[in-house]
Amino acid sequence: MRLLNFTFVSAFIITSAVTFAQNENSSAAPNAINTITSGNELIISLQKELQNDSLNTAQWLMLGNAWEMQLNFDSAATAYHNAVLSDSTCIKCLQQLAGANAAQGNVNHAIELYKRALTHDTTNRSTRSQLARLLKRDARYSEALDQFDTLLKADSTNFYVWEQIGDCALKTDSIALVLYAYNKSFELKPQNLPLAVKLINGLIHAAIPYPVILSIAETAIAYDSTYIPIVRAKGYLHYLAQEYRKADSWFDRAKALGDSSRFTLKFSGLAKYQTGNYYDATQNLEKAFAYDSTDKALNFVYAKTLIEIGDRQKGLAILNMTEDLLTPSPYEMAMLYATRGDAYMRGQKYRSAIKQFSTALNFNPNQYEYIYSVGWCHHNAKEYEQAIDVLTDFLRKAEQEDPPKPSTQDKVRHAKYLLKYAQREVFFNE
Secondary structure (H helix, E strand, O other): OHHHHHHHHHHHHHHOOOOOOOHHHHOHHHHHHHHHHHHHHHHHHHHEEEEEEEOOOHHHHHHHHHHHOOOHHHHHHHHHHHHHHHHHHOOHHHHHHHHHHHOOOOOOHHHHHHHHHHHOOOOHHHHHHHHHHHHHOOOOOHHHHHHHHHHHHHHOOOOHHHHHHHHHHOOOHHHHHHHHHHHHHHHHHOOHHHHHHHHHHHHHHHOOOHHHHHHHHHHOOOOOOOOOHHHHHHHHHHOOOOHHHHHHHHHHHHOOOOOOOOOHHHHHHHHHHOOOOHHHHHHHHHHHHHHHHOOOHHHHHHHHHHHOOHHHHHHHHHHHHHHHHHHHOHHHHHHHHHHHHHHHHHHHHHHHHHHHHHHHHHHOOOHHHHHHHHHHHHHHOOOHHHHHHHHHHHHHHHHOOOOOHHHHHHHHHHHHHHHHHHHHHHHHHO
């Protein structure tokens, strides 16, 4: 979509020039206004010409482009559509029409237009590249991967295509291809620092030895030692390698460059703790804790640093709060087991379901609907005598419930039906 980007920038420059001229009485004002005026005059002129020759493909393309320059993609699409009608084999016309549709959000139609253009020329890299990028933008990663792979066959040294393949492979969980593609792209253009960060993260995830990954970070940082994501990554790699003093130094460098991310604050604090610098560790961990107080591992170290510097009361408060995070409430645990029980029951695994509902009841004995669920499982498993005992117990407790809970009372009618059915089955079997 380079054309669309250029169009947007051009329109922005023109608009900005007019605004600046109005505010500053700049002499550039007449030029900017003349540019817009000339665009309108061109549109009017082309429209008159096309009234006399409606099959002039070149003029339809010019009119579409003039509309695009004014960000009027609806009118541009109409002009490009007429260009296609005048010459159905015009690849440029199909490309421009697809781009105008994509700009309006008509992604599926744009994709079909790009594919149609490719039927006329399968070797057209511009069309295929636009199609691949649009498929990727629309999260159709497998389809995009096929298109980028075709582009790669035409030019295996294209670092951009290799990176796009890595991005798509990442979304389809093809980790081996991710690493291979990112590495190929990095070899072709090592100064691409955002790519270097993606490659480093992928290698860390794949548990590649840290010295190997560090060499990539060092290659990248040689191009720009102020690029924060790379500086941060280098610190993290030293931390993972348990080289805490080096990690501390690199995280400090990242902070000096303006990095105030929670990640850097956390691992800077952890590195300082490992080197015995408890006071500075506390300062970093306190800021990271302010971002997210649910990080249990961070909380433990933060509490230990507080205790080390003598602030035991605050350290204990952090530990007490963390204990609450580690110990779910009985109500939440009951819900967890009951939900799992429901899944087993739907899968007709009644023995497993009964075990889950019984555990849920142990966590929350006053939630009588779990008794009903156990009885229903026995009934479905044709264990009618057990169903009678459990459902009778449920109905007795439901009658005594004060105040009545909807979750219990809603089950009473069905429980009575199940009980009656089970009693009849037991009677006739005897």
